[in-house]
Amino acid sequence: MTAYSITEPSKASKWVAGLLVAFYTIVTLLPLVWIISTGFKSGPDSISYPPKLVFDPTVEGYVNLFTSRTRISQDAPPPPAETWYDEITRDQGMVITGPSRFGERFMNSVIIGFGSTALSIILGTLAAYAFSRFKVPLKDDLLFFILSTRMMPPIAVAIPIYLMYRELGLSDTHLGMILLYTGVNISLAVWLLKGFIDEIPREYEEAALIDGYTRFQAFRKVVLPQAATGIASTAIFCLIFAWNEYAFAVLLTSGNAQTAPPFIPTIIGTGGQDWPAVAAGATLFLLPVMVFTILLRKHLLRGITFGAVRK
Amino acid sequence: MAEVTLFGISKSYGATLALSDVSMTIPDGAFVVLLGPTGAGKTTTLRLIAGLDKPDAGDIRIDGTSVLPDTPAQRDVAMVFQQYSLYPHLTVRDNLAFPLRSPMIAMPEDQIAKRVAEVAQALRIPHKLDNKATALSGGEMQRVSIGRALVRNPRIYLMDEPLSSLDAKLRADLRVELKRIHAELGATFLYVTHDQIEAMTMATHVGVLDHGRLVQFGTPREIYESPVSTYVATRLGQPRITLLPADAFGPAPRNAAQIGLRPEHILQGEGQPATVRRLEHLGDQTRLHLAFGPHEIVTLADPHTGLAAGDTVLIRPHTPLWFDANGARIQE
Numbered sequence: 001m002t003a004y005s006i007t008e009p010s011k012a013s014k015w016v017a018g019l020l021v022a023f024y025t026i027v028t029l030l031p032l033v034w035i036i037s038t039g040f041k042s043g044p045d046s047i048s049y050p051p052k053l054v055f056d057p058t059v060e061g062y063v064n065l066f067t068s069r070t071r072i073s074q075d076a077p078p079p080p081a082e083t084w085y086d087e088i089t090r091d092q093g094m095v096i097t098g099p100s101r102f103g104e105r106f107m108n109s110v111i112i113g114f115g116s117t118a119l120s121i122i123l124g125t126l127a128a129y130a131f132s133r134f135k136v137p138l139k140d141d142l143l144f145f146i147l148s149t150r151m152m153p154p155i156a157v158a159i160p161i162y163l164m165y166r167e168l169g170l171s172d173t174h175l176g177m178i179l180l181y182t183g184v185n186i187s188l189a190v191w192l193l194k195g196f197i198d199e200i201p202r203e204y205e206e207a208a209l210i211d212g213y214t215r216f217q218a219f220r221k222v223v224l225p226q227a228a229t230g231i232a233s234t235a236i237f238c239l240i241f242a243w244n245e246y247a248f249a250v251l252l253t254s255g256n257a258q259t260a261p262p263f264i265p266t267i268i269g270t271g272g273q274d275w276p277a278v279a280a281g282a283t284l285f286l287l288p289v290m291v292f293t294i295l296l297r298k299h300l301l302r303g304i305t306f307g308a309v310r311k
Numbered sequence: 312m313a314e315v316t317l318f319g320i321s322k323s324y325g326a327t328l329a330l331s332d333v334s335m336t337i338p339d340g341a342f343v344v345l346l347g348p349t350g351a352g353k354t355t356t357l358r359l360i361a362g363l364d365k366p367d368a369g370d371i372r373i374d375g376t377s378v379l380p381d382t383p384a385q386r387d388v389a390m391v392f393q394q395y396s397l398y399p400h401l402t403v404r405d406n407l408a409f410p411l412r413s414p415m416i417a418m419p420e421d422q423i424a425k426r427v428a429e430v431a432q433a434l435r436i437p438h439k440l441d442n443k444a445t446a447l448s449g450g451e452m453q454r455v456s457i458g459r460a461l462v463r464n465p466r467i468y469l470m471d472e473p474l475s476s477l478d479a480k481l482r483a484d485l486r487v488e489l490k491r492i493h494a495e496l497g498a499t500f501l502y503v504t505h506d507q508i509e510a511m512t513m514a515t516h517v518g519v520l521d522h523g524r525l526v527q528f529g530t531p532r533e534i535y536e537s538p539v540s541t542y543v544a545t546r547l548g549q550p551r552i553t554l555l556p557a558d559a560f561g562p563a564p565r566n567a568a569q570i571g572l573r574p575e576h577i578l579q580g581e582g583q584p585a586t587v588r589r590l591e592h593l594g595d596q597t598r599l600h601l602a603f604g605p606h607e608i609v610t611l612a613d614p615h616t617g618l619a620a621g622d623t624v625l626i627r628p629h630t631p632l633w634f635d636a637n638g639a640r641i642q643e
Contacts, residue, residue, distance in 0.1 A: 209384060210383045
């Protein structure tokens with residue numbers, strides 16, 4: 001007879017759990033692997049059937065992503081290729097005419113994504129602190145009102161927002177998109193951060209007040225450092241939304257402030273969609289959020305379990 | 312160091328009356344202990360003096376000047392909280408230096424280092440200075456939070472049950488430590504507790520609060536020997552005072568409804584018979600539970616007593632305390 005313990009799971013159940021996790025990991029990672037590998041395939045390889053698992057890697061897709069090209073005309077052969085990326089383009093029978101707009105679109109995404117995240121966090125932290133600590137008239141109603149902005153899909157108000165933005169001159173501007181994403185994210189930020197700040201005993205601030213600090217100094221020196229975990233995890237959620245947002249970006253941006261999500265699917269090569277370039281764009285697009293999340297993952301994990309266990 | 316005076320202070324939180332018309336003078340250099348059960352208004356008194364809350368009515372003066380318009384920082388008081396008083400994101404050193412770095416004091420860093428070292432020495436925590444505040448034991452944490460008050464030289468130290476979360480031995484050590492600090496600094500202390508030993512051993516004055524009212528204020532001895540009511544009488548004394556109907560032992564003064572008997576009010580070996588129900592050997596004292604007719608009396612026995620359950624003892628009241636039907640003391 002082996003002793004049965006309620007704290008230590010049996011070997012068999014550990015195996016089952018391990019297999020389940022492994023299976024889930026594969027299912028989750030498969031699309032990612034597909035996108036990353038397609039980015040390094042040649043045009044014909046990317047659409048071959050059955051899909052090629054082993055292929056000759058090329059950076060053709062990345063070169064195409066960052067450049068505009070035109071077909072080499074038989075009448076006027078171009079001068080010899082000067083750089084490695086010129087060479088790659090020539091091999092496809094094309095010549096580079098200039099940079100593509102991907103770099104700009106990517107920068108737009110960075111400005112709008114991080115800008116709206118920063119704004120949501122700043123406003124959200126201040127509002128959450130006020131809701132958590134002060135007697136705000138109609139506090140519960142206000143909090144419910146803020147939450148209610150999340151009760152329908154944001155795109156449901158697309159048309160009024162489109163009209164408003166046209167009137168206000170905010171269409172296709174960075175400011176307009178930052179404000180819009182902040183408006184969507186702020187409710188999440190206020191609610192999440194209020195939870196985190198509620199968990200910080202107010203004795204800490206009171207001690208700081210008595211120790212000779214003003215309310216704002218106490219907030220900065222005592223509350224903020226302790227809310228860092230909550231702020232980090234809230235920032236990740238806000239960034240993921242703003243970074244991935246597609247519907248409003250399609251509707252409200254075009255020439256100037258277009259972000260990467262609406263741009264990537266429009267990458268056209270000769271004879272249709274340039275899948276390697278699209279995959280290359282998607283891969284690069286994944287990176288910032290991935291890096292941001294990995295940097296803050298310790299906080300994210302702590303943030304999710306925060307308050308679950310009494311310390 | 313300063314004298315703190317409360318004039319007719321009242322304070323409600325919503326529908327709960329926390330303090331009602333409390334007036335009290337905390338003399339310069341005194342160690343005043345506020346005693347009372349949970350909800351009596353002890354902590355509220357501290358918060359009002361510190362400026363964390365505003366009274367609904369009344370005035371608070373420090374050295375004769377009203378501090379009501381002042382912020383907590385301007386009042387120049389130090390407070391030790393019952394718990395949660397260390398900043399978890401800072402080291403012990405930074406916790407101790409925190410008040411000195413405030414814009415109100417803004418002491419130069421070299422002086423801060425010196426001051427922190429002195430206080431750490433006094434509280435016997437110099438080897439812990441570079442620890443994170445969260446890496447301390449409960450006793451060390453509480454010593455650091457007392458230290459955070461001591462680095463300053465405030466007009467009054469406010470302490471809210473600073474020892475209640477500690478084990479008995481540490482509590483006893485820190486009691487002595489606080490008393491020593493009080494004697495050395497000659498500082499004014501207002502100390503809140505519901506522990507009567509803390510009150511009896513440390514206080515120069517004791518204030519007893521009951522449902523937001525200050526029912527008695529005096530030296531620990533006055534409070535113990537001549538309580539104004541049954542409520543105050545039951546606050547101090549171990550074992551607790553025994554309250555019986557006034558005529559339990561025979562004739563009582565006019566208007567008396569209850570007789571109050573502390574162990575020293577009960578003479579053994581003469582008077583009326585009572586039966587020993589059980590003995591509690593606590594080491595330093597031996598408690599005797601007696602059945603006297605329908606009543607139960609708890610008193611003390613000689614540590615080496617030969618009494619056992621079932622024995623009969625003769626007892627007689629000696630200078631007992633008398634209380635009327637409302638619980639108020641009747642002076643003979």
